[in-house]
Amino acid sequence: MITEDLQHRLHTLIRDVPNFPKPGVLFKDFTPLLRDPRALAMAIELMASPFRGQHIDIVVGAESRGFIFGTALAQTLSAGFVPVRKPGKLPHTTDAVSYQLEYGSDTVEIHTDAITNGQRVVIVDDLLATGGTLDACAQLVKRLGGTIVGLTVLIELPALNGRARVQHHAPVLAVLTL
Secondary structure, eight states, X not given: OOOHHHHHHHHTTOEEEETOSSTTOEEEEOHHHHTOHHHHHHHHHXXXXXXXXXXXXXXXXXXXXXXXXXXXXXXXXXXXXXXXBOTTOOSSOEEEEEEEETTEEEEEEXXXXXXXXXXXXXXXXXEESSSHHHHHHHHHHHHTTOEXXXXXXXXXXXXXXXXXXXXXXSOEEEEEEO
8 A cells, every 4th residue: 555655755756747748738757756766666566566466467558658667567467568559560460449638549559469368467557647548458458358457557647537438447556646
């Protein structure tokens, strides 16, 4: 469980960048957290601990910031890692889902052989805003026959109500809510 002191410490390492990547968007920049080894280790541990002992086979990370946490989470859980990427970035046969973002639309792809039927999957990204990216990732995992054990993020922005869009897939865990 995250204490108030720890939550405050991690929160101080997230900076707000107004009007990025578009006017009106308040970007949550977690790069200061990444350069602090203790904070980074704690963030990964907080993302991983709910899944210990749940026999996770695969961690799916959403491009691109989900890769940062996804590979570390996969290593921590002794699981494999599968990237979900933007179109045209994966070299083999893919499946794709298009979705709406808080400031536009996007498409993500996964290799069609990345997950086998029944594998237990955790999906990770840096941030849960409107839920479009996590929802698209979950749709891809389900199409390949994966069982989604949970969705985990470093930061959740509850004001954008993304949890409501994705919680039907699996439990949603956020280290920080801002």
